[in-house]
Amino acid sequence: MKKGIIQIYTGSGKGKTTAALGLAIRAIGQGLKVCMIQFAKPCDFDTGEKKIVKKLGKDLKLVQFGDSGTWVKPTLEQDITVDMKRAGSEALEFAKECMTKGDVDILVLDEIIVAANLGIIAEDDLISIMKSKPTGVELIMTGRGATIKMMDLADLVTEMKEIKHPFKKGFNARKGIEY
Amino acid sequence: MKKGIIQIYTGSGKGKTTAALGLAIRAIGQGLKVCMIQFAKPCDFDTGEKKIVKKLGKDLKLVQFGDSGTWVKPTLEQDITVDMKRAGSEALEFAKECMTKGDVDILVLDEIIVAANLGIIAEDDLISIMKSKPTGVELIMTGRGATIKMMDLADLVTEMKEIKHPFKKGFNARKGIEY
Numbered sequence: 085m086k087k088g089i090i091q092i093y094t095g096s097g098k099g100k101t102t103a104a105l106g107l108a109i110r111a112i113g114q115g116l117k118v119c120m121i122q123f124a125k126p127c128d129f130d131t132g133e134k135k136i137v138k139k140l141g142k143d144l145k146l147v148q149f150g151d152s153g154t155w156v157k158p159t160l161e162q163d164i165t166v167d168m169k170r171a172g173s174e175a176l177e178f179a180k181e182c183m184t185k186g187d188v189d190i191l192v193l194d195e196i197i198v199a200a201n202l203g204i205i206a207e208d209d210l211i212s213i214m215k216s217k218p219t220g221v222e223l224i225m226t227g228r229g230a231t232i233k234m235m236d237l238a239d240l241v242t243e244m245k246e247i248k249h250p251f252k253k254g255f256n257a258r259k260g261i262e263y
Numbered sequence: 264m265k266k267g268i269i270q271i272y273t274g275s276g277k278g279k280t281t282a283a284l285g286l287a288i289r290a291i292g293q294g295l296k297v298c299m300i301q302f303a304k305p306c307d308f309d310t311g312e313k314k315i316v317k318k319l320g321k322d323l324k325l326v327q328f329g330d331s332g333t334w335v336k337p338t339l340e341q342d343i344t345v346d347m348k349r350a351g352s353e354a355l356e357f358a359k360e361c362m363t364k365g366d367v368d369i370l371v372l373d374e375i376i377v378a379a380n381l382g383i384i385a386e387d388d389l390i391s392i393m394k395s396k397p398t399g400v401e402l403i404m405t406g407r408g409a410t411i412k413m414m415d416l417a418d419l420v421t422e423m424k425e426i427k428h429p430f431k432k433g434f435n436a437r438k439g440i441e442y
Binding site for chain 1: 264270272273276279282283284285289290292294310314315316318369401414417418422423425428438
């Protein structure tokens with residue numbers, strides 16, 4: 085790509101990861117190469133996106149670090165374990181490699197913003213990835229709670245805002261819809 | 264699907280169509296059947312999503328009505344032509360058929376909200392589609408400017424809010440990213 089920008093999808097509403105996924109699908113449709121790294125999602129959990137990726141060939145890579153033993157729903161800072169931090173830093177390293185190797189047009193760092201907010205990775209590391217983005221790469225980052233510092237460095241920021249939600253409590257994610 | 268809900272993605276920010284597309288991809292990954300009807304998008308324009316759909320088999324249908332002669336960027340009500348209205352009502356008919364036939368789990372009506380706002384279709388027709396949704400179908404509608412009436416009938420509403428945008432004027436959509 086000639087000139088890629090940095091896009092952030094944040095906010096508490098639905099559609100952040102799915103928008104990044106849709107973007108990835110559209111891009112490979114047009115012949116671009118995409119790598120989507122999912123932070124804070126276990127590699128042994130079969131999501132719909134993982135199942136479909138196999139059909140799409142080598143232009144779309146989808147990777148996770150850590151398994152479901154690692155990712156036990158971290159929602160508060162004190163829940164963060166050494167295992168999560170290890171998986172987080174592996175994901176970061178992989179992201180840096182993707183960028184420096186120059187073999188992707190679009191790099192999606194899914195939930196990296198949440199990972200930074202919870203302390204799974206350091207915010208400074210996220211910021212340094214943003215700053216070192218090669219011109220030819222489009223960088224997409226998702227996750228609720230983007231900070232001012234992150235948004236300053238991004239070119240395009242969209243907030244997914246929850247206007248109406250049917251199942252605030254006791255809602256079980258539905259196969260095929262939420263994962 | 265046991266019990267589908269109605270989801271709306273609205274607002275002026277990026278990510279509405281891509282979120283719907285990501286949702287569609289995830290769903291077919293989990294073995295569901297999806298039909299995505301694009302309102303106000305010409306069928307002779309090769310978007311990334313159209314190119315990739317061919318690889319994904321018959322579980323994902325992606326359809327448009329009207330060609331690029333029909334859809335000459337309608338942005339105001341007075342731009343709406345008879346051709347657009349014809350394409351819009353064909354799309355509506357197809358949507359109704361999809362629902363009554365019962366052969367889809369997820370029905371995505373992309374940009375149908377814009378179509379209703381511009382008068383390409385009647386809002387009442389959109390409302391009647393929402394009201395007649397079979398229990399087993401998940402209905403996804405996108406487009407800026409969802410009305411209170413639409414949101415009342417929806418179960419889940421997310422607003423894509425533009426926080427920061429790099430190219431307000433003179434921006435050309437980029438192949439592989441915006442289409």
